[in-house]
Amino acid sequence: MTFTASRPSNIPAALPLLPGALPLVGHALRLLNDPARFLTAAPAHGPLSRVRLGPLTATLVSDPALTRDVFLDDALYDKGGPLYDRIADVMGNGMLACPHSRHRQQRRLLQPAFHKDRLPAHLDLMAAEITDGIDQWQPGRTLDMAAQAQALTARAIVSTLFDGTLDPATVTTMVQDMSAITAGIYTHALLPAAYTRLPLPANRRYTRAQRSLRATLGRIIAEHRARTTDHGAFLSLLTEPGPDGRTLTDKDVSDQVITFFIAGMETTGNALAWATHHLAQDPSLQQRVHAEAATLPPGPLTHAHLSELELASRVITETLRHYPPVWLLTRTVTRDTTLGDHPLKAGDTLVVSAYLVQHLPSAHPSPHHFDPARWAPPHTTPPVPGSLIPFGLGARKCIGDTLGVGELTLALGALTRRWQLTPATAAPVRYERDIVIRPHNLHLHLQPRHRSA
Numbered sequence: 001m002t003f004t005a006s007r008p009s010n011i012p013a014a015l016p017l018l019p020g021a022l023p024l025v026g027h028a029l030r031l032l033n034d035p036a037r038f039l040t041a042a043p044a045h046g047p048l049s050r051v052r053l054g055p056l057t058a059t060l061v062s063d064p065a066l067t068r069d070v071f072l073d074d075a076l077y078d079k080g081g082p083l084y085d086r087i088a089d090v091m092g093n094g095m096l097a098c099p100h101s102r103h104r105q106q107r108r109l110l111q112p113a114f115h116k117d118r119l120p121a122h123l124d125l126m127a128a129e130i131t132d133g134i135d136q137w138q139p140g141r142t143l144d145m146a147a148q149a150q151a152l153t154a155r156a157i158v159s160t161l162f163d164g165t166l167d168p169a170t171v172t173t174m175v176q177d178m179s180a181i182t183a184g185i186y187t188h189a190l191l192p193a194a195y196t197r198l199p200l201p202a203n204r205r206y207t208r209a210q211r212s213l214r215a216t217l218g219r220i221i222a223e224h225r226a227r228t229t230d231h232g233a234f235l236s237l238l239t240e241p242g243p244d245g246r247t248l249t250d251k252d253v254s255d256q257v258i259t260f261f262i263a264g265m266e267t268t269g270n271a272l273a274w275a276t277h278h279l280a281q282d283p284s285l286q287q288r289v290h291a292e293a294a295t296l297p298p299g300p301l302t303h304a305h306l307s308e309l310e311l312a313s314r315v316i317t318e319t320l321r322h323y324p325p326v327w328l329l330t331r332t333v334t335r336d337t338t339l340g341d342h343p344l345k346a347g348d349t350l351v352v353s354a355y356l357v358q359h360l361p362s363a364h365p366s367p368h369h370f371d372p373a374r375w376a377p378p379h380t381t382p383p384v385p386g387s388l389i390p391f392g393l394g395a396r397k398c399i400g401d402t403l404g405v406g407e408l409t410l411a412l413g414a415l416t417r418r419w420q421l422t423p424a425t426a427a428p429v430r431y432e433r434d435i436v437i438r439p440h441n442l443h444l445h446l447q448p449r450h451r452s453a
């Protein structure tokens with residue numbers, strides 16, 4: 001099947017059910033256990049197909065133009081479906097999960113935190129935190145890079161959210177709680193509710209972590225409101241009166257902080273881990289990324305160096321294509337409509353996937369090959385619209401996209417400037433099911449670089 005930028009037509013009225021559905025769970029286990037295989041097989045069944053997630057039958061969109069249509073009309077295709085129901089359990093009315101009706105007001109309130117004038121300060125803070133973390137690694141050690149990368153990006157997001165006043169024990173508890181929550185979200189979204197209510201250790205961890213995180217944030221917000229000094233962190237913005245003079249309640253502030261924390265930590269942590277995986281697999285690429293960063297003056301990298309980290313930035317783009325951290329999203333249809341020429345009913349659930357469109361051979365030749373050269377100028381955007389969407393599209397597009405890419409590029413520059421990475425084991429790196437596609441068994445060996453290398 002060939003995919004083009006134009007919308008597919010003649011979609012059959014009765015959409016095909018994807019093969020392999022099991023009683024009760026439908027396709028959920030196949031999707032959770034091997035998302036890559038499941039999603040890359042789906043387009044062969046047409047631009048739209050049916051997928052069963054527990055008791056729910058949803059429509060899976062396998063075409064870039066239709067995926068774009070879904071993202072770009074956020075009133076018609078609103079946040080909703082099992083994934084967003086679970087995300088809303090965790091993030092409440094935070095900006096990521098809130099419905100269209102509440103979104104614009106929130107986006108207006110929070111946009112100033114991401115204004116281009118503020119980004120340099122955020123990026124410099126993030127790069128300094130990450131460099132400090134990287135400098136503490138020991139030569140000759142083997143690192144679990146998924147955990148390390150996440151620890152680095154957690155430090156980075158904490159530094160921008162709070163004003164450096166959190167004690168390390170609080171940060172550790174929050175990161176552990178976040179990880180337990182994100183590890184459970186897709187399972188809770190895709191498996192039947194009866195399973196997720198069982199008194200299993202994983203279910204108990206998920207519930208306990210949510211309670212613990214809310215309690216920690218409640219304390220931090222109360223302490224922050226009681227302080228008189230302001231260091232310009234996100235938390236200050238959230239606790240100040242908005243343009244209409246209204247102040248957010250503690251619950252609203254807590255919802256937004258959880259949103260930023262989850263959205264900004266897991267995504268970047270996993271992208272950084274996958275980028276290091278590919279550099280360790282390809283010594284020549286790693287050497288070139290190192291050489292680029294090694295030409296920069298000594299001292300911490302800052303936002304001013306971004307334009308000189310061209311190859312590092314292409315490695316990040318290719319990582320976000322190959323392993324889009326947010327690999328699957330759901331939407332709810334709000335009124336009867338047609339997608340392509342296929343009728344949909346109000347209340348239908350749609351599933352869209354960056355992983356799926358970013359592995360279409362028609363849009364990205366040899367899609368399973370990791371190749372930063374795809375993005376060498378002038379090919380900085382893909383020829384097929386809607387086929388590179390790691391940050392989504394339209395009004396709900398990631399508010400932290402520039403910040404996240406800048407952070408990752410500086411992190412990769414800092415890391416390759418200081419360390420040489422080699423695989424510590426021949427065991428294959430696998431995916432772990434999670435809200436992000438997380439690398440499992442990514443153990444890398446570290447050797448220091450010398451500036452002349």
Ligand code: HEM
Nearest residue numbers: 095096263264267268325326390391392396398399400404
């Ligand atoms: C590589 C890094 C990142 C990736 C791949 C990523 C991905 C995404 C995606 C796919 C969405 C859209 C979800 C949807 O349409 O349903 C999104 C939304 C969002 N992201 Fe990110 N994100 C990243 C980094 C960040 C960072 C660093 C922050 C904040 C510090 C952040 C905060 C948000 C927020 C608040 C939203 C909701 C935006 C809205 O609905 O208006 N993200 N992100």
